[in-house]
Amino acid sequence: MGIFSFIVLGLLILGIGYGIVIYNNLVALKHRVAQAWSNIDVLLKQRFEELPKLVETCKQYMQYEQTTLEQVISARNQxxxxxxxxxxxxxxxAETALRRGLGQLFALAENYPELKANDSFRHLQLRISDLENAIADRRELxxxxxxxxxxxxxxxxxRLVAGFFKFGPHDLLRFSEAQIADVDIKGLFHS
Known part of the structure; x- marks a missing residue:
């Protein structure tokens, strides 16, 4: 074996090693995406479980706001x-619709002093607000x-390694323009 053969063999080993490093990095990224989604999913499920409790608490006081309560539950299911x-x-x-409905629900709650004074409502409102903030943080990650x-x-x-092993792109989690716009608090009180 001549020196040329050793050089070719060395380059081949380096190329294979570099391909393995790329592959392992792509696998790690794929799993980081799955983990980041899993973190959001856990929070969505927690909020999913809390929303019916909030709606039930509100139903006791907000007899004339059934449309808003139904919108929140419908958006929750979506x-x-x-x-x-x-x-x-x-x-x-769906997140846009849910957040809009929750904003309207919390704004309408201002018209019901007994509801605002209810410990269960205040606890659920704080819990859901905390979950909303955590979801926003996890969405960013x-x-x-x-x-x-x-x-x-x-x-x-x-790209060569990704194409060969069929690593694909993932969709960003985006909210509509309405979701990121300023909230019209006055409009929420007059709905």
Whole structure:
């Protein structure tokens, strides 16, 4: 074996080693995306369980606000379905509807002093608000990891390994423009 054969063999070993490193990094990113989604899913399920308690508490006081209560439950169910299906676009739309409904519910609660004074309502309102904040934080982390994954699978030479092993892109979790716009508090009181 000549020196040329050793050079070719060395380059081949380096190339294979580099391919293995790329593959392992792509696998790690794929699992980080799954973990980030799992963290959101846990919070969505916790909120899913808390919302009926909030609605039941509100029903006792808000007899004339049935439409708002029904909108919250309907949006809750849409979020659960989209999350179960892993449909990020539908989840974003459902989250927008749910947050709008919750905003309206909390604003309408201002008209019911007995409800606002109810310990159960205050506890549930705080719990759901905390869950909303945690979901927003986890959504940011999820989108960051998805973005890293999507960039890596498009960059050369990672693209070659990603294509060969069928690593694919993931959808960002986006909310509609209405979701990120300022809330019209006065409008919520007059709904």
């Amino acid at each position: 979020v659960a379905t989209a999350a179960q299906d892993g449909d990020m676009q539908a989840l974003g739309i 999820y989108n960051e990891v998805v973005n890293q994954n999507n960039i890596r699978i498009e960059q050369f030479p990672d």
